[in-house]
Amino acid sequence: MMKDKITKALFVYPETPVSFWSFKHAISFVGKKAAFPPLGLMTLAALMPKNYEIKLVDMNIEALKEKDILDSDIVFISAMIIQKESFQKVVTLCNSLGKKVVVGGPYPTSSHSQIEGVDYFVLGEAENTLSEFITDYENGTARHLYLSETKPDITQTPPPRFDIVDMDKYATMMLQYSRGCPFNCEFCDIIELFGRVPRTKNPDQFINEMTILYDTGFRGGVFIVDDNFIGNKARVKKLLPEIIRFQEERGYPFELSTEASLNLAEDDELLSLMARAGFNMAFVGIETPVEASLLAINKQQNTKTDLLSSIHKIQKMGIEVTGGFILGFDDDPEDIFDRQIAFIQKSGIPMSMVGLLTALPNTQLYRRLVKENRILNESTGNNTHDLQLNFIPKMDIDTLTEGYKRVVKAIYTPKNYYARCNTLLKNMNEYPSRPVAKMTLPVLAKNLKGLFASFFIQLFSGYGFEYLKFFLKNLFTRPGVFVQAVSKSVMGHHLFRITNEITAPGWLGKYIDHKLETVNVNLFRLETKKTPDSIFRIINLHIHAVTKMQKKLLKVNKSSTGHLGHTMQTVSADIKSYFTKFEHLVREKIGTIKLDDLKTNLEKIKPAILKKIAQIRKDCDVKYAYIKEYFTEAYYKAEDEINRLVALLGNPQAVAVTT
Structure with a gap:
């Protein structure tokens, strides 16, 4: 039996x-490449044998090179559902280079039966499966599938390997205290992956991880990735005094954030401890202001309190609330879009992450919809950009998607966004005991860099007036939260851009339809004329139309173009058809015009056309690779068509008519 020894392992985190x-x-304002590092792979690295040489490639900050794969003995990939497109490309590349592939993480765990090209699946929580796989692999007896049947004791989990990532490239570091959530939300996959009984690390264990991170020299934001940090309130109340002590002794080097349930507002002691520990943000799943929908999805915890009062109470302890909202529940009323907009504006939640409901694999929601024969396809994991539901909603699909776009567009106008920021900062300003981080030179440099970038980029943007009003108001009336005001301004820039990208495809599709109609009309007019000039104008018309459509497409985000695939393919086919018509036109005129004159004139315009095509090709290959799949045929065929036409004019029988 052949044994495989591992000395070099490559860890790959696909592009998000x-x-x-x-x-x-x-994050580009402060010179960072990605928001967060891949904590799962950093933890996996800590579980690997000590004698392994491990290299991690995070494709969100650097490209994966073939050399990285070839230099390794085996490749480990971890991915979430939203990363599955990049994930599959990595798997395919590894297959082509003959390297064994091991995968794990949320996406493979929920969908492994649909994934091809993988040699080994190590699913569930790695503490229970990785060691067995490594032993079997090195003995030549590794199985195709390893699945954790029990939940591991995470008090035995080692600290993550911070040394395998370039920490300067990330805006925020990550730590984990617990896994699991005690609640039972129908759409949530966390309770399926990690269970409903929260498992926690020991206080000493977690403080040790904070110390290791501190000793690397990192200072700044630390996101505690727990699905519900307060899932076990008794234990977290034992941890928080230790975090407070750690922070006070070191001058509050870390700005902490996490995810928590809204019942945080019901526990004054817990809320006070988190504020004193240096928590400045908590993501809360609010979902909807409609009580009937909350009850239907088993989110009773949000019906036991007044939502707005709870949000404002947390804010007034100096902790920003970032909210998750969902559209598409079965019990959503017709006026849900207006109600969401009104609620979000009153809440003072600047970062209101609104998404369409998606049925994730292995969730209660997915199982129910399967029984009701309402599942259309598997989730993409992106409930904000692709605008494609993977199930049949009770509401009309077009009404739902258009309503979603209306909500996002409304809440992320600069005026509405800054109004929510002002509500938040007014509430946060009421907490006088907010811990203040010790100002070190690196922290000061980062803050100043963000401030200058914000001022000079946003002041001269299309929303510069709203930005200036917000900037000055908080500088002079709320100086205690001015740093937070700058942070909110910078985040607003991101949110405005993303909103434009989400809402752009609608008008882009209409623009393309209009442009095609214009081309067809002009083509008909030109074909009725019997002059060589009309032929040359047709060529320019083709190229001009394609170029204009390309410029419009470039305003649409990469992940927004998926549902335009059919339209883009139609464009490509139509352009090919135009060239075919042109060729027929030339053949028809063979006997009525001088071929030499036609060829001479065509040769004159050929360089300009080919130059434009070359630029398009360069953009496709370098800057805008993602549009290649839609326009490859049109762009790459254009040069060949021009050459074929020149050849045709020289020898009409040399080239067959395209069918």
Whole structure:
């Protein structure tokens, strides 16, 4: 039996599409490449044998090179559902280079039966499966599938390997205290992956991880990735005093954030401890202001309190609330869109992450919809950009998607966004005991860089007046939260850009339809004329139309173009058809015009056309690779068509008519 020894392991984290959650357009203000590092792979690395040489490639900050794969003995890939397109490309590349592939993480765990090209699946929580796989692999007896049947004791989980990532490339670091959530929301996959009994690390264990991170020299934001940090209130109340002590002794080096349930507002002691520990943000799943929908999805915890009062109470303790909202529940009323807009504006939640409901695999929602024969396809994991529901909603689909776009567009006008920011900062300003981080030179440099970038970019933007009003108001009336005001401004820039990308496809489709109609009308007019000039104008018309459509498409985000695939393919086919018509036109005129004159004139305009095509090709290959799949045929065929036409004019029988 052949044994495989591992000395070099390559860890790959696939690319995440740009979305509300990527914060791409905000983190660039402070020179960062990605918001968060891949904590799962960093933890996996800590579980590997100590003698392994491990290299991690996060495709969100650097390209994966073939050399990285070839230099390794085996490749480990972890991915979420939203990363599945990039994930599959990595798997395919590894297959082509003959490297064994091991995968895990949320996406493979929920959908492994649909994934091809993978040698080994190590699913569930790695603490229970990785060691067995490594032993079997090195003994030549590895199975195709390893699945954790029990939940591991995470008090035995080692600290993540911070040394395998370039920490300067990330805006925020990550730690984990617990796994699991005690609640039972129908749409949630977390309780399926990690269970409903929260498992926590020991206080000493978690403080040790904070110390290791501190010793790397990192200072700034730390996101505690727990699905519900307060899922076990008794234990977290034992941890928080230790975090407070850690922060006070070191001058509050970390700005903490996490995810928590809204019942945080019901526990004054817990809320006070979190504020004193340096928590400045908590993501809360609010979902909807409609009580009937909350009850239907088993989110009773949000019906036991006044939503707005709870949100404002948390804010007044100096903790920003970031809210998750969902549209598409069965019990959503017709006026849900207006109600969501009104609620969000009153809440003072600047970052209101509104998404369409998606049925994730292995959730209660998915199982129910399967029984009701309402599942259309598998979820993309992106409930904000692709605008494609993977199930049949009770509401009309067009009404739902158009209503969703209306909500997002309304809440992310600069005026409405800054109004929510002012509500938040007014509430946060009421907390006088907010911990203040010790100002070190690196922290000061980062803050100043963000401030200058914000001022000079946003002041001269299309929303510069709203920005200036917000900037000055908080500078002079709320100086205690001015740093937060700058942060909110920078985040607003990202949110405005993403909103434009989400709402752009609608008008782009209409623009393309209009442009095609215009081309067809002009083509008909030109074909009725019997002059060589009309032929040359047809060529320019083709190229001009394609170029204009390309410019419009470039305003649409990469992950927004998926549902335009059919339209784009139609454009490509139509352009090919135009060239075919042109060729027929030339053949018809063979006997009525001088071929030499026609060929001479065509040769004159050929360089300009080919130059334009070359630029388009360069843009496709380098800057805008993602549009290649829609326009490859049109762009790459154009040069060949021009050459064929020149050849045709020289020898009419040399080239067959395209059918």
